[in-house]
Amino acid sequence: xxxxxxxxxxxxxxxxxxxxxxxxxxxxxxxxxxxxxxxxxxxxxxxxxxxxxxxxxxxxxxxxxxxxxxxxxxxxxxxxxxx
Amino acid sequence: xxxxxxxxxxxxxxxxxxxxxxxxxxxxxxxxxxxxxxxxxxxxxxxxxxxxxxxxxxxxxxxxxxxxxxxxxxxxxxxxxxxxxxxxxxxxxxxxxxxxxxxxxxxxxxxxxxxxxxxxxxxxxxxxxxxxxxxxxxxxxxxxxxxxxxxxxxxxxxxxxxxxxxxxxxxxxxxxxxxxxxxxxxxxxxxxxxxxxxxxxxxxxxxxxxxxxxxxxxxxxxxxxxxxxxxxxxxxxxxxxxxxxxxxxxxxxxxxxxxxxxxxxxxxxxxxxxxxxxxxxxxxxxxxxxxxxxxxxxxxxxxxxxxxxxxxxxxxxxxxxxxxxxxxxxxxxxxxxxxxxxxxxxxxxxxxxxxxxxxxxxxxxxxxxxxxxxxxxxxxxxxxxxxxxxxxxxxxxxxxxxxxxxxxxxxxxxxxxxxxxxxxxxxxxxxxxxxxxxxxxxxxxxxxxxxxxxxxxxxxxxxxxxxx
Amino acid sequence: xxxxxxxxxxxxxxxxxxxxxxxxxxxxxxxxxxxxxxxxxxxxxxxxxxxxxxxxxxxxxxxxxxxxxxxxxxxxxxxxxxxxxxxxxxxxxxxxxxxxxxxxxxxxxxxxxxxxxxxxxxxxxxxxxxxxxxxxxxxxxxxxxxxxxxxxxxxxxxxxxxxxxxxxxxxxxxxxxxxxxxxxxxxxxxxxxxxxxxxxxxxxxxxxxxxxxxxxxxxxxxxxxxxxxxxxxxxxxxxxxxxxxxxxxxxxxxxxx
Numbered sequence: 001x002x003x004x005x006x007x008x009x010x011x012x013x014x015x016x017x018x019x020x021x022x023x024x025x026x027x028x029x030x031x032x033x034x035x036x037x038x039x040x041x042x043x044x045x046x047x048x049x050x051x052x053x054x055x056x057x058x059x060x061x062x063x064x065x066x067x068x069x070x071x072x073x074x075x076x077x078x079x080x081x082x083x
Numbered sequence: 084x085x086x087x088x089x090x091x092x093x094x095x096x097x098x099x100x101x102x103x104x105x106x107x108x109x110x111x112x113x114x115x116x117x118x119x120x121x122x123x124x125x126x127x128x129x130x131x132x133x134x135x136x137x138x139x140x141x142x143x144x145x146x147x148x149x150x151x152x153x154x155x156x157x158x159x160x161x162x163x164x165x166x167x168x169x170x171x172x173x174x175x176x177x178x179x180x181x182x183x184x185x186x187x188x189x190x191x192x193x194x195x196x197x198x199x200x201x202x203x204x205x206x207x208x209x210x211x212x213x214x215x216x217x218x219x220x221x222x223x224x225x226x227x228x229x230x231x232x233x234x235x236x237x238x239x240x241x242x243x244x245x246x247x248x249x250x251x252x253x254x255x256x257x258x259x260x261x262x263x264x265x266x267x268x269x270x271x272x273x274x275x276x277x278x279x280x281x282x283x284x285x286x287x288x289x290x291x292x293x294x295x296x297x298x299x300x301x302x303x304x305x306x307x308x309x310x311x312x313x314x315x316x317x318x319x320x321x322x323x324x325x326x327x328x329x330x331x332x333x334x335x336x337x338x339x340x341x342x343x344x345x346x347x348x349x350x351x352x353x354x355x356x357x358x359x360x361x362x363x364x365x366x367x368x369x370x371x372x373x374x375x376x377x378x379x380x381x382x383x384x385x386x387x388x389x390x391x392x393x394x395x396x397x398x399x400x401x402x403x404x405x406x407x408x409x410x411x412x413x414x415x416x417x418x419x420x421x422x423x424x425x426x427x428x429x430x431x432x433x434x435x436x437x438x439x440x441x442x443x444x445x446x447x448x449x450x451x452x453x454x455x456x457x458x459x460x461x462x463x464x465x466x467x468x469x470x471x472x473x474x475x476x477x478x479x480x481x482x483x484x485x486x487x488x489x490x491x492x493x494x495x496x497x498x499x500x501x502x503x504x505x506x507x508x509x510x511x512x513x514x515x516x517x518x519x520x521x522x523x524x525x526x527x528x529x530x531x532x533x534x535x536x537x538x539x540x541x542x543x544x545x546x547x548x549x550x551x
Numbered sequence: 552x553x554x555x556x557x558x559x560x561x562x563x564x565x566x567x568x569x570x571x572x573x574x575x576x577x578x579x580x581x582x583x584x585x586x587x588x589x590x591x592x593x594x595x596x597x598x599x600x601x602x603x604x605x606x607x608x609x610x611x612x613x614x615x616x617x618x619x620x621x622x623x624x625x626x627x628x629x630x631x632x633x634x635x636x637x638x639x640x641x642x643x644x645x646x647x648x649x650x651x652x653x654x655x656x657x658x659x660x661x662x663x664x665x666x667x668x669x670x671x672x673x674x675x676x677x678x679x680x681x682x683x684x685x686x687x688x689x690x691x692x693x694x695x696x697x698x699x700x701x702x703x704x705x706x707x708x709x710x711x712x713x714x715x716x717x718x719x720x721x722x723x724x725x726x727x728x729x730x731x732x733x734x735x736x737x738x739x740x741x742x743x744x745x746x747x748x749x750x751x752x753x754x755x756x757x758x759x760x761x762x763x764x765x766x767x768x769x770x771x772x773x774x775x776x777x778x779x780x781x782x783x784x785x786x787x788x789x790x791x792x793x794x795x796x797x798x799x800x801x802x803x804x805x806x807x808x
Contacts, residue, residue: 031115031116032115035119038672040120041120042120043123049148050152062669063667064370065368067366067369092789092792099784100784103782110750117753122672126672129709136698285641368586
């Protein structure tokens with residue numbers, strides 16, 4: 001995907017796929033909270049569901065299902081993980 | 084002049100600053116990132132050493148969530164849950180309510196007989212029996228059965244873990260309204276009691292969004308208002324239908340949805356005016372479903388919700404009943420005091436599609452919403468003919484004789500949904516915000532909305548009726 | 552040059568902060584992620600009935616209860632659920648503040664056995680604040696039913712604090728939990744928990760800061776924890792630390808005029 005991979009975020013993952021956290025764009029308190037959720041680089045997360053209206057979206061993060069709004073998910077860069 | 088010794092932490096802080104720079108240069112990230120990464124790495128390490136995960140995960144939670152949060156079924160199922168709970172509450176409450184009402188009024192006859200035998204003065208009998216006792220009887224007969232059924236059912240959903248799914252489904256709307264997704268949870272709490280809902284807003288970090296949740300919580304009908312809604316719906320709007328309870332449940336559900344819609348609307352307007360700002364970061368965990376603890380739910384809902392609410396209602400209803408009886412029987416000129424108050428409020432009342440007595444009842448019920456209905460009955464009954472009251476149907480006759488139509492009942496429901504928070508809730512709002520201004524704003528905002536909506540409904544229907 | 556420091560202290564709202572239970576011999580608090588059954592554990596230990604629910608916000612303010620063990624009164628405080636010791640909301644702040652500054656004799660961290668990894672993060676953070684921790688591995692029956700197999704001994708030896716499996720809704724494991732709480736509270740067992748080791752450069756800095764901090768009275772706060780907050784420049788926590796460490800000495804108070 002070349003350049004495409006650079007802007008691949010949690011919000012771009014297809015449903016059911018997994019991704020490895022690479023980098024967080026957010027700063028200050030939002031960054032802190034994302035980290036607190038366990039979204040530290042190297043973590044593999046899976047996109048498990050979508051709200052009926054398309055947003056928020058939920059991920060399996062370290063065994064817990066956590067919902068994020070797309071705006072916030074867009075600040076987390078991931079690498080797709082093949083299984 | 085300031086007298087103080089040097090802050091020793093300041094020296095350490097200076098040292099920390101230099102060290103931080105050093106660490107960040109070497110690690111290439113914020114210290115915070117390094118700390119959290121190490122914590123999670125350790126947690127992962129310990130986890131892998133001590134836990135063997137299930138080989139094959141038949142994840143029932145996921146399967147259930149697939150249905151409960153699905154595009155097609157997510158919303159209908161939420162509506163169904165609300166409708167079914169209300170329908171069961173209304174249907175199952177009918178019989179015990181009638182039974183309680185009948186017994187209370189049977190006892191009333193005996194009480195009156197005792198008063199007569201003792202040659203008690205008429206005012207004493209009126210004050211104690213027709214005032215205090217009768218309003219107590221009403222509050223218990225009307226409120227207890229639906230509450231005793233509604234709360235355990237709601238507790239069941241709560242215990243299962245359905246509420247976070249509701250928040251998940253609804254969040255998009257809150258986001259559009261500029262509010263926090265956890266506001267849905269505070270609203271669910273408001274179903275029980277608005278004061279509790281206002282307290283629960285502490286789960287929201289952003290002060291702006293927390294204020295939105297606090298200000299709009301009152302648009303969720305607390306259990307003190309549910310009996311009124313149910314009574315209105317079953318008395319008026321569904322007359323003539325075969326499946327009265329079902330229709331009544333649908334009407335109450337519709338009114339609740341209306342409250343939700345108003346919550347979104349008011350939040351939307353507020354976050355573009357008084358509480359301007361963008362939504363803050365939001366996360367919500369969808370916890371695993373748990374097997375509900377039925378006995379726990381039954382006991383807890385009775386002890387934590389039904390009884391306290393009932394006790395509060397009883398505490399307020401008893402003196403209020405007495406006072407209203409006095410007001411209804413003290414005459415100035417040829418009208419009693421209630422009548423004076425009511426006729427003063429009448430112009431406003433009729434503008435809102437109600438009458439002065441109804442508005443007065445809402446005002447007198449400021450300490451506790453539960454007593455709107457008993458106060459209203461008392462005020463109506465205190466004037467003129469003494470109706471015998473042994474069934475809910477008698478209430479309909481009384482209201483009809485007072486010129487009520489379905490529009491009146493609708494407005495009473497809407498006004499009850501939207502009007503000023505009760506005394507306890509306002510006090511809680513003050514405690515939580517520590518601001519007189521915002522507390523007043525909560526009262527003005529809700530009442531303003533209530534007035535506006537009622538005027539629109541009444542005038543709109545009047546216009547429509549002229550046209551057709 | 553002087554530091555302006557508020558006399559009242561940084562937003563320690565009295566109604567929100569948790570006072571210690573004065574009538575009791577020991578104060579125990581229950582911490583843990585939301586949905587781990589903390590309130591059920593609380594009810595099971597104290598017999599006091601508190602409302603529980605499977606969603607955050609159920610325990611908005613702390614609830615207190617008493618129970619007896621070995622002839623002593625133990626006050627139990629149920630803190631609001633929290634995911635981390637870096638509070639994200641007013642209610643999480645209540646939990647953090649009490650664990651850090653409320654001087655509990657023991658902190659019981661209730662964790663969900665079926666979601667252990669996420670929960671361990673909190674345990675590790677609490678261990679940085681105080682070594683007097685008992686881990687209550689709750690919902691163990693549920694985890695077993697879901698097919699998890701947990702080596703409790705191994706877990707305890709990894710953390711180096713007691714780990715007690717419980718199923719509080721059925722009342723199992725509670726006697727053992729009470730015993731471990733008691734042992735920890737009465738200092739029968741001195742705990743040296745296994746703390747997170749950070750990258751070397753960070754550990755090195757921490758050591759230097761801890762040395763710096765030995766010259767200061769921290770009123771019993773963990774030096775390592777304070778050093779960590781200094782290093783990451785957690786301003787909110789530092790203000791509280793500053794306030795707390797002066798509570799008994801009463802120095803640094805600004806006097807106008």
